[in-house]
Amino acid sequence: MSKPEQFSVSRRDFLKTAGVGGLASAVTAAAAADVEAQAGPHVVGPGELPVTLTINGKRVDLRIEPRVTLLDAVRMRADLTGNKRVCDRGACGACTMIVDGRTVYSCSTLAIEVQGKQIRTVDGLASGDTLHPVQQAFCDKDALMCGFCTPGFVMATVALLEKHPNPTPEQARKGLDGNICRCGTFVRVMEAAMAAAGKVVARG
């Protein structure tokens, strides 16, 4: 009976083989990275794709093209029409929303960019029939005329007071300087912001 063939690998052979295997893996990984780099960034669209937003604490599932702005997604697809489109080019602030605690011009922000973030619009401020302190202050101080700028000013004021519950006039001016009122109600807007001071819970 013939003896089964012995398969033996010396330590030197093993290390050589492992070295070649490791090198092969490294070469494969480098090649894959190279291919990925040549392919460029992952491209989506131009057709519709699923996009999930969290608006005023609620999950909203949409199918939209990647070019759709946050303002359009909220107004036209999620049917929350409180925030207004005025200039549609990041110049007036009427479309101001709060995303993860910071004000954004929603007309100049893509909806797909803010997936996974907390989006707040003026529609979500009141609790039932009770207005948010900032909304109430705008009413009390008569801080609006045509009202087109008002939702944006209200959201900017909310963000200001969540950061500085008792702002100095300078902090208030700075916090609201991204918003424009064509009707000229800025003095009353400032009065409303100061009247609501101390009534908004700080969020850092």
Ligand code: FES
């Ligand atoms: S509508 Fe967005 S900044 Fe004017």
Ligand code: FES
């Ligand atoms: S109230 Fe008319 S633009 Fe401000």
